Amino acid sequence: MKINPADRSTETNGTAEATVVDESDESDEAVDESASESALSAEAEPLTIGLPDGSESVSEAILSHRQMLTNPSEHGLVSASEAEDVRETVADLSERVPEELQDELAELETSVDDLVERLDRQERQIDELRATVASLADILGASVDFQTFDDADADDA
Numbered sequence: 001m002k003i004n005p006a007d008r009s010t011e012t013n014g015t016a017e018a019t020v021v022d023e024s025d026e027s028d029e030a031v032d033e034s035a036s037e038s039a040l041s042a043e044a045e046p047l048t049i050g051l052p053d054g055s056e057s058v059s060e061a062i063l064s065h066r067q068m069l070t071n072p073s074e075h076g077l078v079s080a081s082e083a084e085d086v087r088e089t090v091a092d093l094s095e096r097v098p099e100e101l102q103d104e105l106a107e108l109e110t111s112v113d114d115l116v117e118r119l120d121r122q123e124r125q126i127d128e129l130r131a132t133v134a135s136l137a138d139i140l141g142a143s144v145d146f147q148t149f150d151d152a153d154a155d156d157a
Contacts, residue, residue, distance in 0.1 A: 058136050062144070065133040069126060069146060077126065079149045083119045086112070 055061040068075045073082075090112050097105045130146055137144040 058140060062133055062136050065129050069129060072126070077122050078119055081149055086115065
């Protein structure tokens with residue numbers, strides 16, 4: 001996939017556009033280049049991806065998404081290892097609860113279930129962010145590798 005430089009705009013309106021150009025059309029030297037470009041522009045619909053708030057370009061969007069994935073705690077996200085620690089702690093504590101605190105334990109378990117649900121939702125959001133970053137990088141003709149805290153912990157061990 002190639003991005004048509006003629007379609008690039010200096011103005012930002014919160015979206016990025018790219019036009020897919022068929023390479024087989026470019027190999028035909030007998031065709032007038034300007035005529036083929038106008039034909040491609042008429043046939044191909046631009047790919048439009050909404051940019052996140054605060055991003056004025058595709059590269060800025062990629063950078064902000066990567067920062068969110070690299071430092072999830074700075075962006076209100078919880079890492080998988082932190083979530084697992086909370087689950088283990090709650091499980092350990094719930095085994096040692098006296099009878100008179102069972103009602104309070106039930107409330108805490110409900111709270112933990114809510115947190116687990118939130119973590120699952122955040123995990124889905126992270127997956128969506130990764131897909132968006134990969135898509136944006138693909139549009140720019142770049143590749144992207146993701147490293148998670150779990151990967152970093154495994155490298156340190």
